[in-house]
Amino acid sequence: AQRVTQPEKLLSVFKGAPVELKCNYSYSGSPELFWYVQYSRQRLQLLLRHISRESIKGFTADLNKGETSFHLKKPFAQEEDSAMYYCALLSGNTPLVFGKGTRLSVIA
Amino acid sequence: DAGITQSPRHKVTETGTPVTLRCHQTENHRYMYWYRQDPGHGLRLIHYSYGVKDTDKGEVSDGYSVSRSKTEDFLLTLESATSSQTSVYFCAISESRIEETQYFGPGTRLLVL
Numbered sequence: 001a002q003r004v005t006q007p008e009k010l011l012s013v014f015k016g017a018p019v020e021l022k023c024n025y026s027y028s029g030s031p032e033l034f035w036y037v038q039y040s041r042q043r044l045q046l047l048l049r050h051i052s053r054e055s056i057k058g059f060t061a062d063l064n065k066g067e068t069s070f071h072l073k074k075p076f077a078q079e080e081d082s083a084m085y086y087c088a089l090l091s092g093n094t095p096l097v098f099g100k101g102t103r104l105s106v107i108a
Numbered sequence: 109d110a111g112i113t114q115s116p117r118h119k120v121t122e123t124g125t126p127v128t129l130r131c132h133q134t135e136n137h138r139y140m141y142w143y144r145q146d147p148g149h150g151l152r153l154i155h156y157s158y159g160v161k162d163t164d165k166g167e168v169s170d171g172y173s174v175s176r177s178k179t180e181d182f183l184l185t186l187e188s189a190t191s192s193q194t195s196v197y198f199c200a201i202s203e204s205r206i207e208e209t210q211y212f213g214p215g216t217r218l219l220v221l
Binding site (some may be wrong): 006009034036043044045046050086091093095096097098100101 | 141143150152166205210212213214215
């Protein structure tokens, strides 16, 4: 069965420090991976998807099929990055599968 | 925000009572989804719909039913609410499964006493 693992429930970093939110998946085929973000008092929204290869708000994520990972990275954290981040997997004919989420807290 | 609304936004109910949550969209998207969000569990899919009268179960469908009689409305019903169904419920839509960029509603906080 498809599964998404986000090993950290909470990640605290200082402003200006690098951030890496980990995501690992299990799927034997060709996956599509996404990162969704939920800021305080806002709706959950798409941050980025691997096929678009974009950098959104300074965040990037590279799909590593060998390690089955899709870690989210940003070189310099900002206070406004504090939010809940969900990694999600699209595979085969099944709907998106979300991980349990990581709460990022950026400390001033 | 995509044209997605949820009603009610907050509800307190008692164990054993039926509850219906409504998701309404103005985007004419084909796919609609119901999730619940719980600490430590993240987002879990309850049911989804891929067209009018076409629905399928998600990961945590027990105790829930859905209906979609119009493209724009997707109803989630708790036939007999239990305390374990206390949660935040999110509706989402997507234009197609292949696209699968989902747009989320504002959520409904449900407390079952």
